Each structure stands twice: as C-alpha cells, then as structure tokens.
Amino acid sequence: MIEVQKITKRYGQHTALDRVSFSVAKGEVLAFLGPNGAGKTTTMRILTCFMPATEGIALVAGFDCADHPMEVKRRIGYLPETPPVYLELTVTEYLQFVGRLRGLSGKILTSSMQREIERLGLGTVQQRLIGNLSRGYRQRVGLAQALLHDPPILILDEPTVGLDPKQIIEIRELIKNLAGSHSVILSTHILPEATAVCQRVVIISGGRIVAEDTPEQLSARLRQSEKISLTVKSPAADTIGSLKAVQGVQNVFASDAPGTYLLECELGRDVREEVARLAVASGWGLLELKAISMTLEDVFLQLTRHEEGFAPDTVVASAEPASRSV
Amino acid sequence: MTPVQAIIAKELRSYFVSPVVYAVGSVFLLTVGLLAYLYVVFAGSQAIQLVQMQGSAQLNLNDLVFRNLFASTRFILLIILPILTMRLFAEERKLRTFEFLLTSPIRINEIVVGKFMGVFLVFLGLLGLTGLMPLTLALFSDFDWYPVLTGYLGLILLGALFLSVGVLASALTENQIVAAFVSIGLLLVLWLLAGLGSLLGDTTIGQAVSYLSFMDHYDHLVRGLIDTKDLVYFFSALILMLFLSHRVVDSARWK
Numbered sequence: 001m002i003e004v005q006k007i008t009k010r011y012g013q014h015t016a017l018d019r020v021s022f023s024v025a026k027g028e029v030l031a032f033l034g035p036n037g038a039g040k041t042t043t044m045r046i047l048t049c050f051m052p053a054t055e056g057i058a059l060v061a062g063f064d065c066a067d068h069p070m071e072v073k074r075r076i077g078y079l080p081e082t083p084p085v086y087l088e089l090t091v092t093e094y095l096q097f098v099g100r101l102r103g104l105s106g107k108i109l110t111s112s113m114q115r116e117i118e119r120l121g122l123g124t125v126q127q128r129l130i131g132n133l134s135r136g137y138r139q140r141v142g143l144a145q146a147l148l149h150d151p152p153i154l155i156l157d158e159p160t161v162g163l164d165p166k167q168i169i170e171i172r173e174l175i176k177n178l179a180g181s182h183s184v185i186l187s188t189h190i191l192p193e194a195t196a197v198c199q200r201v202v203i204i205s206g207g208r209i210v211a212e213d214t215p216e217q218l219s220a221r222l223r224q225s226e227k228i229s230l231t232v233k234s235p236a237a238d239t240i241g242s243l244k245a246v247q248g249v250q251n252v253f254a255s256d257a258p259g260t261y262l263l264e265c266e267l268g269r270d271v272r273e274e275v276a277r278l279a280v281a282s283g284w285g286l287l288e289l290k291a292i293s294m295t296l297e298d299v300f301l302q303l304t305r306h307e308e309g310f311a312p313d314t315v316v317a318s319a320e321p322a323s324r325s326v
Numbered sequence: 327m328t329p330v331q332a333i334i335a336k337e338l339r340s341y342f343v344s345p346v347v348y349a350v351g352s353v354f355l356l357t358v359g360l361l362a363y364l365y366v367v368f369a370g371s372q373a374i375q376l377v378q379m380q381g382s383a384q385l386n387l388n389d390l391v392f393r394n395l396f397a398s399t400r401f402i403l404l405i406i407l408p409i410l411t412m413r414l415f416a417e418e419r420k421l422r423t424f425e426f427l428l429t430s431p432i433r434i435n436e437i438v439v440g441k442f443m444g445v446f447l448v449f450l451g452l453l454g455l456t457g458l459m460p461l462t463l464a465l466f467s468d469f470d471w472y473p474v475l476t477g478y479l480g481l482i483l484l485g486a487l488f489l490s491v492g493v494l495a496s497a498l499t500e501n502q503i504v505a506a507f508v509s510i511g512l513l514l515v516l517w518l519l520a521g522l523g524s525l526l527g528d529t530t531i532g533q534a535v536s537y538l539s540f541m542d543h544y545d546h547l548v549r550g551l552i553d554t555k556d557l558v559y560f561f562s563a564l565i566l567m568l569f570l571s572h573r574v575v576d577s578a579r580w581k
Contacts, residue, residue: 048429051579073431084426086336088343100332101430145426 001026001153001183002047007056009042009207016042018207019056026152027180031194032187034204040187041081043204044155047185048078061153074102077151079159083142087131091122091141094130095148102149116144119174135162143171154178156186160193172197227292228263230275233285235259242282246274259287329432330440337414337444346413350406351452361398362459365391387469392460396477396548399456403481403488404517408509410448411492412502414441415575419500428579438571442493449485453478473550480547483560487540488513490567497574516540 002024009017017039024030032040046053047060049069057064063071086094095116099109117126120140125133130141139162146154159175160168175197178184188194194201195215203211203218211218232239235258243252243263248271251264265271272289279286327335341347369390376383418424427437460474488509495509496502516539523536536542540563543556 045425050425050429070431070433073429076429078426078429080422080425082422084421084423086340086423087421088340089336093339097332097336098430100327100335101329101432103329103431105327 001061002185003057003059004043004047005057005059007043007046007053007058009039009046009051010054016207017046017053020204020207020209022202022209022212024183024185026183028200029175029179029184029186029198031198031201032185032204033189033191033194033201034187035189038204039207040204041157044078044157044185044187048076048155049073074149075151076153076155077146077149079142079146079154079156081157081161083138084145085130085138085141088129090129091117091126091133094141095144098145098148104149112148112150116147119147120144121170136164136167139163140167140171143174152182154182154184154186156184158188159186160188160190168193226265226267226269228265228272228275229255229260229288229290229292230263230279230286231257231260231288232279233259233287235284236282239282239284242278243275246271246278248274262292329430330436330443333432333437333440334444334447337441338447341410341444341448346409347448350409354402354406354452355455357402358395358399358456359459362391362395365394366463385467387463387467388473391463392469392474392477393548395459396481399481400484400544403485404510404513407449407485407488408492408495408506408513410445411489411496411509412506413496414445414493415497415571416500416502416505419578420502424578428575434575435568435572438493438568438575442490442568445489445493446486449489450482453481453485470550473548476550476552477548479552480544483547483557484540484544487560487563487567490564490571491516494567494571494574497571497578
C-alpha cells in the first residue's frame with residue numbers, strides 16, 4: 001500500500017531525511033521509532049502530501065504523492081502530532097466539518113460520525129466545545145477525524161500521547177483491530193507500544209533508517225552478549241574474581257545494590273548452572289540468578305546512540321539466515 | 327455540500343461563536359451610526375441658517391450626508407476589517423490545524439476562496455445593517471437613491487479588497503496581531519499612493535501611481551459614476567490578492 005523509495009528531504013543545508021526506503025503491505029501495522037528530530041514527522045508529512053520530498057518517490061495506494069496528491073489525500077487518514085481540532089466547535093460540529101471536507105454527506109456522514117463517536121467513546125462529550133475537553137479527549141477527537149472516512153491507510157503521529165493508561169490500552173486495541181483491513185504507520189517513542197501493536201518496526205535516526213524488522217527479531221539480532229544478573233546474600237572479597245574465572249564469563253560488574261552482580265557472557269553460552277554451583281559451593285547464599293534479555297529499548301538506545309557502530313546493512317532485514325544465529 | 331461550502335460554513339460558525347464579530351460589529355455600527363447622526367444634525371443646522379438668511383432651504387442630503395458618510399466609512403473599514411481577517415490563516419498555523427487542512431482532499435485555492443467568502447459574508451451582513459440609515463432617512467426626507475446605491479457598491483468592492491489584503495497578511499504569519507498590523511500597513515500604503523500620485527501631477531507615472539490606489543476608484547462610485555475602469559481595478563486587485571494568498575499558503579508548507 002505504501003512504497004517509499006530513496007526519499008531525501010533537505011531544508012537548505014540540513015538533510016532531514018537521507019535516502020529512506022521502506023514499504024508497508026496491506027493490513028500491516030508499521031511502527032516508526034526514533035529520537036526527536038530523527039525524521040519521523042518529516043516522513044509522515046511527505047506521505048500525506050503536506051510537503052514534497054526533495055528526491056525520491058513516495059507511492060501511497062499506488063499513487064505518486066508528487067503527481068496525484070488529491071488521490072492520495074482521499075485515501076489516507078492522518079493524525080498529526082498535535083490533534084488538529086478547532087477549539088470553538090463542538091465535537092459533532094467538528095466531525096461534520098471534517099466529513100464534508102472529505103465529500104461525505106447525508107446519511108453516510110451521519111452514520112460515519114456515529115460509528116466513530118461510539119468507537120472512540122465520545123458519546124458523553126459530543127455536544128461539548130472541544131476547547132473545554134481534556135488533552136485525552138482531544139486526542140480521541142483527532143483519531144475520530146482520521147478514521148471518519150474509513151480510509152485504507154492510516155498515518156498516526158504518536159497516537160497515544162496524552163492518554164491515560166486505560167485509554168492507551170483501548171487505543172492500542174483499536175489499532176490492532178484496524179490491522180488486517182487497514183495499513184497503519186504509527187510513530188512512537190514508547191517502545192512497548194511498538195512491540196504491542198506492530199508487526200514491523202523501523203528505527204530511524206538522523207534521517208536514516210538504522211534498523212527494520214519485527215520487534216522480536218530486532219532484539220534477538222542485536223544482542224551482542226548474554227547478560228546474567230546474580231544476587232547473593234553474603235559476597236566474599238574475591239567474588240568478582242571467582243566469577244570471572246568461570247568459563248564463558250567475559251566480564252563482571254558489581255551493581256549498586258550490595259551483593260548484586262552483572263555478568264556478561266559469551267554468546268550462545270548459558271553459564272547459569274555453573275555460576276549457581278559456584279555460589280553454593282562458596283557459601284555466598286544464592287538469592288537470585290536470572291538471564292537478562294535485551295529489550296527493544298536497549299536495542300533502540302544502542303542503535304541511536306552508536307549509529308556508526310552498526311552499518312545499516314548488517315541490521316536491516318536482509319533475510320540472511322547466517323546473521324540470525326544469535 | 328462542496329468542500330468550499332463546508333469551509334464557508336465552518337468560518338461563519340467560528341466567527342459567530344467567538345466574541346470578535348460582536349466586538350467588531352458593534353464598534354462598526356456604533357461609529358457609522360454616530361457619524362450619520364452627526365452629519366444629519368450638521369445638515370440640519372445648515373438648513374436652519376439657510377432658512378434664516380433666505381427664507382427657504384433646499385438641502386442636498388446626498389452631498390451633505392452620504393458623501394461624507396461614505397468617505398468616513400472607508401477609514402473605519404480600514405481599521406476594523408483587518409481585525410476580522412487576522413485569524414483566518416494565522417490561527418490555523420498557530421493551532422496546527424493548518425496541516426490538517428492541507429492534507430484534506432481540498433485544493434489550496436478552495437481553502438483561500440472559502441475563507442475569503444466566509445469573512446466577506448460576515449462583512450456583507452454588517453454592511454447590510456447600516457442600510458437602516460438611508461431607509462430611516464428616506465422616511466423623513468428626499469434624496470437621490472442612485473448615488474447611495476453606487477456608494478454601497480463601492481463599499482462592497484472596497485470591503486472585498488480590504489478583506490483580500492487581510493487574507494494575504496494572515497497567511498504570511500502565525501501571529502494574529504502581526505497579521506492585523508501588516509494588513510493595516512498595506513492598506514495605508516495603498517491609500518497614500520493617491521497622495522503620492524497627485525504630488526507627481528498629471529504625468530504618466532503620477533496617473534499610474536494614482537491608479538494603484540483605491541481612493542479615486544472608490545470616489546467615482548460614491549459620486550454615482552459606474553466606470554468599467556474602476557470595476558476592473560477592484561476585481562483585478564481582489565484576484566491578485568487571493569492569488570498571492572494562494573502562493574503564500576502553498577509555500578508555507580515547505581518550511
């Protein structure tokens with residue numbers, strides 16, 4: 001549904017996007033992850049035909065954003081970073097205006113409005129001025145706006161910002177339900193969100209795509225070493241030394257909490273059994289021993305902090321089985 | 327309902343739920359009403375003098391009341407219309423609804439025309455209310471309706487021009503106060519071009535500069551002259567301003 005080929009966007013000397021390519025299949029949910037200023041919003045603005053790309057091609061639903069903006073605009077629902085609401089209108093008036101702008105009228109407009117008001121739980125506030133609503137409600141009105149004409153493609157810029165935890169779960173559920181029938185791109189900096197709702201994650205930093213894969217694959221692939229956390233009751237003076245002597249252990253750090261150590265081990269090697277035996281034999285009083293799996297958050301931080309350390313092609317899903325042997 | 331009509335309806339709604347229209351409208355009607363009253367009283371006192379000196383008085387209300395009134399209204403419009411137009415695009419940019427409008431399936435010229443039409447209808451409504459003045463005067467006196475009607479045509483065209491300048495100024499910035507000042511500034515320059523033109527005298531440049539100002543064109547209409555040249559001036563200026571607004575809105579999305 002969405003096909004982006006080597007898009008570059010420059011603002012004068014500054015390059016905001018540098019040859020970004022990705023695609024979204026029908027019914028897929030793609031998350032855009034990245035620090036502020038990475039180019040997420042710029043990419044979305046290009047896809048929604050708000051601004052043109054300097055170079056490259058963006059195809060949405062088979063139409064080129066540069067040549068057929070009207071066709072593209074008809075097929076997308078877009079929620080910008082700030083919900084685009086008019087504070088002096090009521091929720092109903094606002095949705096009516098949005099629907100009319102998109103060519104809905106009569107019964108179809110009324111039923112679409114009813115559907116979205118129900119779907120987003122706006123029933124109790126539909127006659128109130130948007131200016132008097134809380135941030136969470138405004139965000140939901142913004143979402144209702146994006147969904148109103150039932151577009152096949154949804155582009156959501158941080159859709160759960162400003163919502164309370166219960167609402168966040170509801171909105172995630174909603175996005176999950178939309179998957180299958182709609183193609184969705186959402187940007188977020190809340191990492192569990194990407195894991196929760198998306199089939200695929202694109203990590204973008206400094207205007208370049210630094211990683212693209214499923215959330216699980218990403219964390220598996222980027223794990224460079226196994227980490228183990230060990231907590232003992234009464235550590236001896238040479239605890240670190242003896243732990244380092246265990247075969248497979250590369251490094252041992254004492255953490256802030258007394259008796260807790262972080263062990264970095266060789267890849268593919270589980271040293272937990274060995275460490276447990278050592279702890280018991282030395283009489284340290286083993287309290288806890290667990291493997292720490294790398295979360296998407298770690299991957300994200302690692303990727304966006306040390307970009308140069310990861311050449312993009314080693315990370316991007318290139319379907320090489322060899323690189324999956326982590 | 328077409329998208330343009332949707333925009334017009336939304337603009338009207340926004341104007342009437344905000345206090346701006348009521349504030350601007352009451353100031354406009356109050357000042358125009360007060361001026362009309364003063365001119366009528368002034369004409370009355372002149373009539374009394376004439377009766378004392380000559381025994382009878384033939385008053386020309388068109389000269390004594392309406393021409394003065396139309397000349398003064400010009401200045402009131404220059405001050406208040408920029409207040410009406412300042413929010414049109416500046417507010418959209420400030421509140422980030424600009425992006426929403428530009429990613430909706432509607433062309434930029436439709437947005438510009440819709441917004442202009444919305445504020446133009448508000449202005450027509452206010453101007454319509456001032457129509458009570460000639461109607462009331464007509465009950466008690468005789469005057470020639472023709473120059474009054476062409477004067478109103480002049481006011482409508484002048485208002486449309488002022489509003490289109492305001493639309494352009496509003497598209498230039500996201501600060502409403504700046505938008506209002508820019509349009510008042512542009513309109514004052516257009517006004518003063520008439521003075522500059524007469525200073526340059528009856529040369530080609532002088533005539534060209536005078537032509538650029540709305541003063542002469544408006545004066546002709548107030549005096550009851552409908553000249554194609556003046557109509558062409560107003561319509562081409564209006565279209566130019568809306569076209570420039572279109573360009574400015576279009577370029578704003580590149581930033």
